[in-house]
Amino acid sequence: MTPEPDAIFIGAGHNSLACACHLAARGWKVAIYEQNAEPGGAVKTGEYTLPGFKHDWAAMNLSLFAGSAFHGDHAAELASYGLAFAPTAHPFASVFPDGRWLGVSNDAALTTARVRGFSGADAKTWTALTRDFPNRAEAILNVLGSPMNLRAFSSLGWKTWRKTGAGGALDLAQFLMMSPRAWLDQTFESDHVKAMLAAWGMHLDFAPDIAGGAVFPYLEGMAGQAFGMVLGAGGASTMTNAMVKMIETRGGQVHCNAEVTEINQAAGRAFGITLANGTKIKAQKAVIANVSPSALTKLTGGTGGRHEKAMRDFQHAPGTMMIHLAMDALPNWTARELKRFAYVHLAPSMDQMARTYAQAKAGLLPDEPVIVCGQPTVVDPSRAPAGKHVLWLQIRMAPGQIKGDAKDEITATDWTDAAEPFANRALDILERYAPGTRKHILGQHIVTPDMLEADNPNLVGGDQVCGSHHLHQHFMNRPARGYADGTTPIKNLYHTGAAVWPGGGTGAGPGTMLAKKLVGK
Numbered sequence: 001m002t003p004e005p006d007a008i009f010i011g012a013g014h015n016s017l018a019c020a021c022h023l024a025a026r027g028w029k030v031a032i033y034e035q036n037a038e039p040g041g042a043v044k045t046g047e048y049t050l051p052g053f054k055h056d057w058a059a060m061n062l063s064l065f066a067g068s069a070f071h072g073d074h075a076a077e078l079a080s081y082g083l084a085f086a087p088t089a090h091p092f093a094s095v096f097p098d099g100r101w102l103g104v105s106n107d108a109a110l111t112t113a114r115v116r117g118f119s120g121a122d123a124k125t126w127t128a129l130t131r132d133f134p135n136r137a138e139a140i141l142n143v144l145g146s147p148m149n150l151r152a153f154s155s156l157g158w159k160t161w162r163k164t165g166a167g168g169a170l171d172l173a174q175f176l177m178m179s180p181r182a183w184l185d186q187t188f189e190s191d192h193v194k195a196m197l198a199a200w201g202m203h204l205d206f207a208p209d210i211a212g213g214a215v216f217p218y219l220e221g222m223a224g225q226a227f228g229m230v231l232g233a234g235g236a237s238t239m240t241n242a243m244v245k246m247i248e249t250r251g252g253q254v255h256c257n258a259e260v261t262e263i264n265q266a267a268g269r270a271f272g273i274t275l276a277n278g279t280k281i282k283a284q285k286a287v288i289a290n291v292s293p294s295a296l297t298k299l300t301g302g303t304g305g306r307h308e309k310a311m312r313d314f315q316h317a318p319g320t321m322m323i324h325l326a327m328d329a330l331p332n333w334t335a336r337e338l339k340r341f342a343y344v345h346l347a348p349s350m351d352q353m354a355r356t357y358a359q360a361k362a363g364l365l366p367d368e369p370v371i372v373c374g375q376p377t378v379v380d381p382s383r384a385p386a387g388k389h390v391l392w393l394q395i396r397m398a399p400g401q402i403k404g405d406a407k408d409e410i411t412a413t414d415w416t417d418a419a420e421p422f423a424n425r426a427l428d429i430l431e432r433y434a435p436g437t438r439k440h441i442l443g444q445h446i447v448t449p450d451m452l453e454a455d456n457p458n459l460v461g462g463d464q465v466c467g468s469h470h471l472h473q474h475f476m477n478r479p480a481r482g483y484a485d486g487t488t489p490i491k492n493l494y495h496t497g498a499a500v501w502p503g504g505g506t507g508a509g510p511g512t513m514l515a516k517k518l519v520g521k
Contacts (some may be wrong), residue, residue, distance in 0.1 A: 005031040005253075007275055008283040009520075010260045010299070013041030014495045015245035015511030018070045019288060021516035023076065025252040031252065031271065031281070031398070035259035039244055039291075042464060043506060044236025049326040049443030053390050054383040056236040056451065057516045058322060058464055059393050060374050061093075061342075063223070064507035065239055068214050069145065071508075072245070073159035081241035081249070084233035086380035091229030092220070092343040094196040095433050101335045102196045102220055106228035118190040125187060133222040139172055140215060147513055148476040148484035148501045152409060156345065177471070179294050180206055182352055183214035189234040191349060197221050199345040202396050203368050204504060205317035207357035208350040208409040212471040229342050239506070263287055263493060270300075270493035284494070286518060290464055290497040290511075291459045292316075303489045308329050314499065315473065318360040318397035319449030319462025321369075321425055326384070326443035327389040331377060331434030342379050346429055356397055363403030365410055365422050370396045371429055375462045388442070395426045400449045400461020415448040415465030444505055456499060464503030466497060478503055484512040494518075 007023055010017040012034035020030040036046060042058035047056065065071055066085055071078065073222035093103025100128035102118065104111050108130050146391060175183070184194040197217035198208050206213025232238040245255050262274040264282075289296055291504040293314035302308050330339045338344050347353055347370040356366040374392030377384050384390050402413045405424075412418040424444045431437055449462020458466045476484050484501035486494045496514050498504040 003029065004282045004284050004520040005029045005084075005285040007031075007288055007292060008281060009033065009288045009460070010263075010273065011497065012042050012244075012254055012256070013040065013290050013497055014041035014240065014243070014506060014508055015473065015498070016288065016290040017240065017247065017511070018508035019496055019511035019515040020145075021074060021243050021246045022070065022253050022512060023519060024247055025064075025077075026519045026521075028285070028519070029251060030247060032247070032254045032283075033260050034254065034256045034257040035457075036455065039254055039256060040237060040240035041458065042452075043236050043240050045232075045237035047346070048193055048324045048445040049390075051442065052385045053326040053388065054235045055080075055324040055390055055445070056374075056376065056392055057447070057455075058320075058394055058459075059228060059236055059506050060231060062232050062236060062239055062506050063227070063230045064505045067227070068507040068512065070512040072478050077246060078242045079243040081245035083238055085238075086231045086233045087228055088231070088342045088379040090225040090340045090342065091230045092105070092339055093341045094192075094199060094345040094347060095333065095338060096192055097348050097432075098197070099334050100192065101338055102192055103331075103337070104224040106225060108225055110476060111225050115193060116479040118192050119188070119448040122188045122190050124148055129187075129218075129222060130225065133226060137219070137222065139168075140176075140219065143172075143176065144502055145509065147517070148478070177211055178214035179209050179211050180213045180217050183356075184208075184217065184313070184350070189306055195347060195353075196345070197347050198350045198371065199372075201393075202347065202353055202357070203372075204465055205463075205470065208354045210382075210470060212469070212474060219386045219458065228334055232340065233380055234382055236506075257310050260299065262440065263289065263490075265300065265490060266337075267352065268489075269491040271278070271357040281400075286492050286494055287498055288486075288494045288514070290458070292460055292497075294460070294500055295409075295457060296495060300490060300493070305489065307489050310483075314471075314479055315468050316400070316460045316463040317465055317468045318357070319400040320452065320464050321395040321398045321419070321449060321462070322447040322452070323391075323393035323395065323426060323428070324442050324447070324449035325393065327391055327440050328390040328442055330378070330386075330389050330427070330439075331391070331430065331437045333434045339375070340378060342375060344375065346433055347372060360397035360399050363399045363401055364406040365399065365402060365425075366397060367407040367420065368429065369398065369426060372396065373427055373430065393426065393430070395422075398422070398449050398462060400463070401454070415450045418448050419448045466499045467503070469503050472480040474503065475501065484509065485517055
């Protein structure tokens with residue numbers, strides 16, 4: 001008879017895998033049940049266009065994982081299971097309608113010189129930000145990497161106060177509340193510099209005027225210069241595959257095509273799960289659900305009180321469309337230097353980004369969506385046949401439910417019919433910045449918001465970060481006040497994934513923090 005595992009996981013996203021790895025390394029027996037045919041959630045790689053062309057399904061940038069506490073604890077073992085990174089010194093750039101461009105490289109002098117081309121004053125500011133980054137980043141990352149409970153938060157506040165004084169602590173608190181536009185307008189004079197940095201806010205549901213979003217443009221700009229960017233060698237799935245091997249080597253199990261339909265409970269305590277085929281599995285210590293808040297309510301039948309209300313009221317960010325392209329050449333950018341960068345943002349101004357976000361929130365297909373053009377084969381040629389390339393186009397923002405078209409051109413209100421014309425709108429934009437790109441397309445695969453959700457129910461409406469990071473459901477409010485540590489009102493039932501503090505991204509923070517909470521280290 002197979003012994004009952006100590007912990008059962010619902011969903012095999014990277015937070016489940018990281019949590020299970022850490023628990024297994026501390027002697028726990030773990031079992032993961034995933035409804036999809038493969039593990040990884042949004043972090044996986046496949047040949048979605050043509051044989052030999054490897055595309056990252058959703059997540060591509062693994063910098064957060066490479067720098068995470070989890071990777072720091074388990075780097076050598078993960079490497080032995082095949083984890084490998086492909087670093088680049090040229091992480092991101094933005095191209096503008098006037099033909100100019102601006103990019104951040106892992107060379108402070110080079111990046112500063114580029115900024116100087118737009119504004120001498122901004123170059124001086126950039127130099128000051130670069131000088132202050134190590135100390136300022138330490139304080140910010142301490143907040144973003146700290147458990148959101150009263151003891152940890154009080155200790156963190158006291159340490160920050162002692163190191164920076166009252167003024168420094170209050171300045172940090174103010175900065176964490178600022179919108180991208182507020183900080184960028186106070187800091188820089190060039191609209192091009194502002195737009196280049198503001199594009200990063202759109203990755204985490206922070207349009208230019210949303211409070212709390214300034215930290216992301218700041219961190220991405222400074223960290224990109226300091227450390228570059230890291231992709232997965234051969235695809236993002238190198239991260240998923242290594243964690244699965246670590247789990248299985250330590251006696252754990254990862255079951256795919258195994259949908260969980262119920263969390264079994266008695267006397268206010270979770271003790272196991274039921275699968276779609278009727279099989280019941282018991283857990284000795286914990287049931288860990290890597291699911292959206294609404295799914296948690298469905299699986300439990302309700303958690304009760306304030307927590308249940310927070311789960312039902314949890315708000316998601318607008319969706320994303322992905323376009324995977326197999327290419328026989330890179331885009332013909334108006335500036336050849338852009339062929340060196342992992343990401344090229346097509347987000348010309350803060351005003352346009354704000355308009356795009358507002359349109360998507362209103363259910364409209366934006367007239368000019370933000371496009372993140374990933375060029376992974378610039379960093380890792382192994383993802384395509386010799387001399388060929390893949391492009392990873394992330395179209396932000398896109399409504400999960402279509403109510404209309406901001407441009408009054410697309411009449412379809414379902415993604416089945418709207419996918420192709422909206423994708424063509426995005427490709428038209430790319431063509432403006434890189435004329436002739438279309439003729440180099442060998443294969444194309446469109447992934448709509450509803451396809452993202454069908455593949456991974458945590459991505460509600462195509463929301464790739466499993467919930468808005470706006471202040472009302474961030475920090476100690478993610479996903480609900482009093483439950484940011486992954487606990488729930490049901491004993492032995494824990495919640496993890498991007499919906500739980502510290503939220504989205506590939507850093508595996510929610511899973512790692514929960515694992516350390518469960519084992520005490």
